[in-house]
Amino acid sequence: MEKLINEFSNHIHVSNLAEATVLEVENLKTYFFVKQGVVKAVDDFSFSLKSGDKLAIVGESGCGKSMTALSVLRLVPNPPGRIVSGSIKLDGKDLLQMSESEMRNIRGNRISMIFQEPMTSLNPVLSIAQQIGEALILHQKLSDKDAFDRSVELLKLVKIPEPLRRAREYPHQLSGGMRQRVMTAMALACNPQVLLADEPTTALDVTIQAQILDLIMELQDRLGTAVVLITHDLGVVAETSERVIVMYGGRKVEEANVNDIFAMPLHPYTQGLLAAVPKLTTLSGKESYSKRLQEIPGIVPALVNLPDACTFAPRCAFATDICRHEYPPYTNISSSHKVACWHVAKVC
Amino acid sequence: MMSTANEVGKSSSKIDLSPEKKVSEFNEELSLAGANVHTKVGMIFFLTKRYPLGFLGLFLVFLFIFVALFAPYLTTQDPLTTNPAISLAAPSIDHPMGADFMGRDLFSRVIFGARTSLAVAFGATILGVFFGVLIGLASGYLGGWVDLVLQRLIDILQSLPTLILAMAMAAALGPSLFNTIIAIAIPKFPSIARVIRSSTLSLREMSFVEAARAMGMSDLRIVFRHIFPNTLAPLIVLATAGLGSAILVEASLSFLGLGVPEPHPSWGRMLSESASEYVRTAPWLVLFPGAAITVAVFGANLLGDALRDIFDPRQRTAN
Amino acid sequence: MAIYLLRRIFLLFVTILGVSIIIFALMRVVPGNIADVLFESSGYIDQVQKAKIEAELGLDKPLIQQYLSWLGHLLTGDFGFSYMSERAAIDEILPRLPVTLKLAALTLFFTIIFGIPLGVWSAVKQNGLVDNALRVVTLSALSLPSFWCGLLVLMFSVHVFGVIPIYSNEPRSIFHELLLLSIPALVVGFRSSALIIRLTRSSMLEVLRQDYIRTARAKGVSESTIHYRHALKNAILPIITLLGIEASHLMGGLVVIETVFNIPGIGRYLVEAIRWRDYPIVQNIVLFSACAVVMTNFIVDMLYAVIDPRIKYVD
Numbered sequence: 001m002e003k004l005i006n007e008f009s010n011h012i013h014v015s016n017l018a019e020a021t022v023l024e025v026e027n028l029k030t031y032f033f034v035k036q037g038v039v040k041a042v043d044d045f046s047f048s049l050k051s052g053d054k055l056a057i058v059g060e061s062g063c064g065k066s067m068t069a070l071s072v073l074r075l076v077p078n079p080p081g082r083i084v085s086g087s088i089k090l091d092g093k094d095l096l097q098m099s100e101s102e103m104r105n106i107r108g109n110r111i112s113m114i115f116q117e118p119m120t121s122l123n124p125v126l127s128i129a130q131q132i133g134e135a136l137i138l139h140q141k142l143s144d145k146d147a148f149d150r151s152v153e154l155l156k157l158v159k160i161p162e163p164l165r166r167a168r169e170y171p172h173q174l175s176g177g178m179r180q181r182v183m184t185a186m187a188l189a190c191n192p193q194v195l196l197a198d199e200p201t202t203a204l205d206v207t208i209q210a211q212i213l214d215l216i217m218e219l220q221d222r223l224g225t226a227v228v229l230i231t232h233d234l235g236v237v238a239e240t241s242e243r244v245i246v247m248y249g250g251r252k253v254e255e256a257n258v259n260d261i262f263a264m265p266l267h268p269y270t271q272g273l274l275a276a277v278p279k280l281t282t283l284s285g286k287e288s289y290s291k292r293l294q295e296i297p298g299i300v301p302a303l304v305n306l307p308d309a310c311t312f313a314p315r316c317a318f319a320t321d322i323c324r325h326e327y328p329p330y331t332n333i334s335s336s337h338k339v340a341c342w343h344v345a346k347v348c
Numbered sequence: 349m350m351s352t353a354n355e356v357g358k359s360s361s362k363i364d365l366s367p368e369k370k371v372s373e374f375n376e377e378l379s380l381a382g383a384n385v386h387t388k389v390g391m392i393f394f395l396t397k398r399y400p401l402g403f404l405g406l407f408l409v410f411l412f413i414f415v416a417l418f419a420p421y422l423t424t425q426d427p428l429t430t431n432p433a434i435s436l437a438a439p440s441i442d443h444p445m446g447a448d449f450m451g452r453d454l455f456s457r458v459i460f461g462a463r464t465s466l467a468v469a470f471g472a473t474i475l476g477v478f479f480g481v482l483i484g485l486a487s488g489y490l491g492g493w494v495d496l497v498l499q500r501l502i503d504i505l506q507s508l509p510t511l512i513l514a515m516a517m518a519a520a521l522g523p524s525l526f527n528t529i530i531a532i533a534i535p536k537f538p539s540i541a542r543v544i545r546s547s548t549l550s551l552r553e554m555s556f557v558e559a560a561r562a563m564g565m566s567d568l569r570i571v572f573r574h575i576f577p578n579t580l581a582p583l584i585v586l587a588t589a590g591l592g593s594a595i596l597v598e599a600s601l602s603f604l605g606l607g608v609p610e611p612h613p614s615w616g617r618m619l620s621e622s623a624s625e626y627v628r629t630a631p632w633l634v635l636f637p638g639a640a641i642t643v644a645v646f647g648a649n650l651l652g653d654a655l656r657d658i659f660d661p662r663q664r665t666a667n
Numbered sequence: 668m669a670i671y672l673l674r675r676i677f678l679l680f681v682t683i684l685g686v687s688i689i690i691f692a693l694m695r696v697v698p699g700n701i702a703d704v705l706f707e708s709s710g711y712i713d714q715v716q717k718a719k720i721e722a723e724l725g726l727d728k729p730l731i732q733q734y735l736s737w738l739g740h741l742l743t744g745d746f747g748f749s750y751m752s753e754r755a756a757i758d759e760i761l762p763r764l765p766v767t768l769k770l771a772a773l774t775l776f777f778t779i780i781f782g783i784p785l786g787v788w789s790a791v792k793q794n795g796l797v798d799n800a801l802r803v804v805t806l807s808a809l810s811l812p813s814f815w816c817g818l819l820v821l822m823f824s825v826h827v828f829g830v831i832p833i834y835s836n837e838p839r840s841i842f843h844e845l846l847l848l849s850i851p852a853l854v855v856g857f858r859s860s861a862l863i864i865r866l867t868r869s870s871m872l873e874v875l876r877q878d879y880i881r882t883a884r885a886k887g888v889s890e891s892t893i894h895y896r897h898a899l900k901n902a903i904l905p906i907i908t909l910l911g912i913e914a915s916h917l918m919g920g921l922v923v924i925e926t927v928f929n930i931p932g933i934g935r936y937l938v939e940a941i942r943w944r945d946y947p948i949v950q951n952i953v954l955f956s957a958c959a960v961v962m963t964n965f966i967v968d969m970l971y972a973v974i975d976p977r978i979k980y981v982d
Contacts, residue, residue, distance in 0.1 A: 073885055108886030115885075120878040124977055125900045135886045170976040186886065503678075504685035507961045508953070511919025512937070516953055519941045520693040592810065599812050600923055604938050619815060627822045627831075634822055638815035646810035653806070 022193050022226050023049040023072070023111075028086035030064075030071045033079070037305040041067040041081065043250040049194060053226040054217070056237040056258070058273070059247035060300050065230045066116070068247075069196040073113055074103050090193070109139040112187035114216075116199040118179035122171035128155070128182055129167035135189045154185040158215060177208035184216060191223055198230045213240055234277055238262060243336070246270045249311030250303055251327075256337040266339040268316045272296035310342070318343045395658075402654020408647025409591075415459060416466035425453035427460040427613050436630045446632040448621065454633065457613040458640050464525070464612045465644060469594040471529040476536030476594075477587050481576070483537065484544025489552055489571050499545075502538040510535040514597055515606050523609040532597050540586055547579040581659040588655055592648035599641050615641045675968060679961055686957040687741075691734050694946045737950070747947035751940075756947050760933060760955075766834070767932035770848050770855075770921060777849075777856035778863055778913070783906065785860075786867020791894050793872065801864060808861035813920050817854045817927035834930045851928045855920040859913050866909050870902040877901075904975055911967035915960045 030042035041064045049055060057065045070076050071083050074095065088095040090110065095103065115121045123131060132154055133147030142150060148167065155163035158181040171179055180200060187195055197216060201209035217240055220227050229240060237244055237258065244261045246254040246269065254267040265271045275294035298315035310316070313323040320342070328342045396403045415422060425443070431451035439446045445454035487498040505513070513535045521527035551557065552575065560570050601607030602616030618637040626633050728736075740747060746756040789798045821831055834847055874880065875898055883897050922934035929935070933952055940948035972978040 075881065075884055104887040104889060106887065107884065108888075113885045115878065115882060117878055121882045123879040123883065123897055123901070125975065126897070127976075134883075134888060138887060172977045183882070186882075500681065500685060503682050504689065506915070507682050507686055507957050507964070508689070509915040509918040509956050509960060511916075511922060512953055512956050515922070515937070515941060516690065516693050516949065519944075519949070520696040596812055600814060600919070603812075603814050603923065604926060606938075606941065616812070619812075619818065627818065628825050631822055631826075634815075634818050638812065638818065641812050641815065642807070642810050645812075646807065649806055649810055 020051055021048050022051050022053075022091065024087075024089040024092075025068075025072065026087045026089075028068070028071055028088065029084040030067055030076055030081060031084045032081035034304070036302075039081075039303045040250045040306055041303060042071055043306075045086075045247075045250075045252055047245055047252070047255070049226040049228065051193065051226055052220075052224050054220070054229070054240060054242040055227070056229045056231060056241035056244045057247055058231060058234065058237055058244060060232055062300055062303065063247045064250040064303070065232075065247055066198050069113060069198050069228065069230055072194075072196060073107055073111060075107075105139070108135045108187075108192075109190045110192050111194045111196065112190070112192040113196040113198065114180070114183050114187050114200045116202055118176050118183055118203060121183060122179055124171055127168055127170055128174070132167075132182065132186045132189055135186060139190045150189070151185075154189055155182070157188075157219070158182070158185045159211075160185075176204055177212065180204060180208075180212050181215065184212070184219070188219055188223065188225070192225060195220070195225045195227045196230070197227060199232070200229075201236070202231070202233075209236075216240075234273060246273070249301060249306060251311060252330075252338075252340065253312065254337075254339045256333075260334075260337050264337075266333060266337070266344055267312075267341050268318055269296070269312050272315075310340075399654045399657065401650050402657070405647045405650025405652070405654060408643060409651055412462060412644045412647060413466065416462040419459050419463050423453075423456040423459050425456040427452060427456040428611055429453075436626070436633075438630075439632055445636045446630065448618070448633055449626070449630075454618075454636060457618060458615070458636055461613040461615045461618065461637065461640065462644070464608055464614045465595050465598060465641070467525065468529055468532065468598040468608065469591055472532035472536060472594045472598070473587055473590050475529060475533035476590065477540055477583065478537075479533070480537035480540025481544050481579075481583070484541040484579075485548055485571055485576060487541065488545040488548025489567070489575065495545075498541070502541050505535065505538045506542075508535070511597060511600055514601055515604065518601055518606040523606065525608050525612055528598060528601060528607050531601065532594050535597075536590055536594065540583070540590070543582055543586055544579050547582060548575055551575045551578050585652055585656040585659060588648060588652035592645040592652065595641065595645050595648065671972075675965060679965055682961055683954075683958055686961075687738065687954055688734070690950050690953050690957075691737065694950055695730060695733075741954075746951050749940075749948050750945045751943050751948075756951050759948060760936070760951060763931055763933045763936050766848075766930055767921060767925070767934055769845070770852055770925070770930065770932065771917060773845065773848055773852035774856045774859065774917060774921075775910075777853055778859040778910075781856070782860040782863025783867050783903075786864040786906075787871060787894065787899060789864060789868040790871035790875070791890075798868075801868075805861035805864050808857050811858070813855055813858055814923045814927050816857065817851065817924055820850060820854055821927070834928060848930075851924045851930065855917065855924050858920065859917065862909065862913060863906065867902065867906055870905050871898055874898045874902045900974075904971060907967055907970055907974070911964045914963040918956045918959065 025048065026046050028042055028045045029040070032039035032041055043064075045064075045068055047055065057068065059065050067076065067081075072088055072095070074083070076082060083096060086096070090106065095106065098106075122128075129148050129151040132151040133142075133144070136142045136147040136150050137144070152163045152167050155166055160166050160178055160181050166174065166178070171182075174182065184200075195216075200216065201212050204212065213236060216227065216229075219225070229236070231237060241258050244254075244256060244258050245252055246261070246267060248269050254261070254265070254270050256264075256266075261270065262274065265274055272294070273296070276296060296315055301311060301314065308327060309325055310319070310323045310328055313319040316323065322342050328340045330338045330340050331344050332338055333344070429452065431447070433451060434443070434447045435449050435451045437443060437447040437451075443453050443455060445458060448454055448457070483498055483502070487495045487502075508516075514531045517531035517534055518528060521531060548571075557570060557574060560574055565573075598607055598614070599616030599619070602614040603620040605617075605620060607616055608614040615637040619634065621633075737747070746760070748754065749756050749759050752759060785797075785801060789801050792798055825831055871894075875893075880893060880897060883893050888897070918934075921932070922937055924930070925932045925934035926938055933955075937949065937952045939945075940952065
């Protein structure tokens with residue numbers, strides 16, 4: 001196992017030193033053009049990642065989190081969507097200015113992705129080893145035999161029992177949890193600088209969830225990969241991340257360290273999210289046993305033809321006129337805490 | 349027209365970024381997606397632009413029906429009058445498509461042939477759909493031994509090649525217009541029954557059926573008011589495609605001498621009468637009836653394709 | 668896997684049995700039988716003679732008995748006699764079989780050779796020039812009656828080459844024979860390959876939309892590898908199924924094309940036999956064609972099980 005890690009370390013790219021910015025996304029806009037109008041799936045989204053970072057992007061379904069990840073890899077379905085503006089810099093080089101073949105060298109190699117649906121994300125007619133090995137053969141120019149051996153080692157790494165047997169099997173013979181492990185192995189095969197994990201555990205049982213998350217975090221610590229974990233589950237965020245970005249309506253509404261987000265949520269939406277989490281307390285605890293679950297009134301807006309306003313305004317208890325007419329700029333509460341809200345002072 | 353992830357890997361070059369555009373400037377891409385359509389008339393125009401071939405198909409089918417219905421008004425000649433004097437005459441003003449070996453005007457025969465084809469094709473399709481739907485619904489909904497028996501029946505009928513079964517039936521029943529309709533409908537209904545059956549099977553498990561049952565609805569009502577309407581989409585596509593194939597089978601049967609007999613003019617039979625012998629001397633006898641068949645079937649197929657695109661969203665990108 | 672096979676074989680027999688019943692019933696539905704036909708030409712019907720002939724041929728016995736005796740004969744290899752030529756049916760059918768088989772094989776060959784690559788190309792370069800052209804061409808091919816297409820080919824060869832490609836029973840060489848047969852095979856194959864092109868195209872497009880294709884792209888796999896390694900292997904499955912269904916249409920096409928090109932195969936013989944109400948021949952040929960279809964579908968099922976690991980490794 002140590003041999004494997006050492007070998008991986010040999011493939012670590014030069015810039016993967018601590019504290020160096022690995023990924024810098026600036027003002028990313030990904031729009032979709034549909035019958036109903038323009039859908040601003042990702043609107044003016046910016047963030048940066050240093051090596052080894054543990055970033056979580058949180059938001060409800062349909063807020064644009066997955067599309068952000070797909071945009072980074074330039075896998076936006078086109079038509080009907082496309083990246084309209086912005087820059088995505090990997091080690092200083094803008095991915096949006098690259099040719100498609102240069103981009104292919106990046107995918108699976110320096111930036112990898114784990115998808116949400118393990119049941120459909122693996123090719124049913126190819127064996128496990130073939131699918132993991134493909135990335136290795138492609139990016140590291142391994143021979144077929146070497147790729148097979150490496151695949152088996154990777155399966156060991158992701159803690160799949162009987163890896164040699166499993167390597168020759170087909171996806172339908174594996175459970176959902178095991179398939180997600182295979183996806184993880186596939187994503188980490190070439191030791192990428194950035195791992196995008198799009199709700200990797202949403203489709204799995206709770207116990208398996210914990211295992212997969214632990215696995216990802218453990219591997220990340222060892223290999224130094226920067227992880228962007230996309231999720232709607234705040235519990236997962238608390239367990240695994242160092243920094244959090246809260247997304248709503250395609251935009252970033254708050255960004256902070258994980259402690260700050262939970263201790264001092266500033267955006268009304270973040271506050272709403274935290275309040276909506278059911279708390280397990282006993283009768284003798286501070287909370288009343290029969291307190292109702294706090295929901296955020298209203299529903300997630302359709303992202304079509306959004307007006308120039310704060311997207312959360314319709315559901316916000318603190319909304320005023322300015323909120324309904326102009327989108328709030330980012331206020332830096334501290335070096336690590338940003339909010340987009342006109343009433344930050346009041347809400348504080 | 350629309351494709352999804354297929355285009356992702358396409359561009360070997362860079363991305364076209366447009367940072368300064370306002371929403372209104374994305375108009376071109378929006379209109380492609382149909383975002384500018386607001387009225388019903390606009391909807392029709394949009395559909396026409398988006399499915400031009402389907403529109404052509406619709407037009408051809410309407411033309412076919414029109415010609416069949418108004419045949420007597422479209423030609424002055426009588427399709428059945430023989431006139432040995434002009435046997436095998438080439439196309440002329442009097443006889444725009446020439447005359448056959450018995451001196452009958454080909455143009456009027458082609459026009460009236462549309463009637464025969466229409467009658468047989470629509471008759472066979474409607475009959476086939478009728479039986480197919482009944483058997484498919486019964487088989488899918490009732491299950492059990494009813495399903496087993498009906499499935500065997502469908503299997504058996506489907507293992508006989510369509511044309512050959514139609515030939516055998518036509519031979520067994522004797523030559524007549526009505527018998528031809530039956531001979532074509534029988535091989536047709538198994539495939540329809542299959543599709544309806546599988547739709548029914550999946551619909552049967554859905555919650556709204558359970559809810560209807562819980563409300564005390566009788567099975568018959570459930571089947572016809574809840575299940576059947578949901579099978580309409582694939583059914584319409586299948587029926588339209590079936591129209592084209594029905595026209596072809598009738599033509600083939602008539603060509604082989606087993607289809608529609610005299611006195612009804614039939615395009616297929618016109619071709620068998622002309623067959624290899626007149627290929628050299630009177631090519632118009634071969635060209636016109638065959639072209640008529642092709643155009644009619646082509647229209648039905650185009651329409652069927654477009655309907656499939658419209659109704660089956662999964663197939664939409666397969667355009 | 669073994670149980671699956673046994674079940675399929677059992678169903679196979681049940682189906683063929685059912686087919687035999689239907690054929691038999693159909694042939695007996697016709698009012699009037701071969702005896703009537705024989706007398707039609709002479710103009711009047713001698714009842715005594717007719718009864719004698721009917722008794723000879725067993726036509727006066729109850730239907731069930733006729734059916735069972737026919738079935739019994741079939742199982743012992745006795746295929747009956749042709750009413751027309753009074754020779755053993757097997758002696759009439761067997762010599763005509765090879766031509767039809769060659770024609771069928773050629774048609775299948777052309778269908779696959781043209782159908783699959785063009786379908787893949789069409790899907791990969793969706794909405795490109797080739798795709799749009801193919802869409803029109805395939806739709807036309809499906810709208811053309813194959814016998815008309817054959818007639819047009821004859822017309823073309825007459826006007827351009829001055830000759831009609833006539834199939835003769837003594838070809839100069841196997842190569843020459845195959846060449847001659849290629850023309851009708853191409854005519855029938857034109858339609859079949861159109862179907863295959865369309866299905867390959869839609870199957871490929873359906874597969875290309877799947878999640879696992881997105882995963883492959885996220886790994887940086889090149890487009891051409893995606894098309895041939897990831898997509899086609901999945902897309903081929905419904906295509907194989909269609910080839911099985913096409914076997915059924917193929918036979919109808921062969922009957923017609925043999926008539927147009929005057930090829931002495933069992934297709935043309937079937938038409939003649941129906942015209943003469945030569946029941947035994949009709950029954951045998953129809954039964955044979957049904958068996959061929961059933962066999963083909965069986966082989967297709969087995970092929971499916973071999974290619975799709977989900978079926979191979981289940982239970």
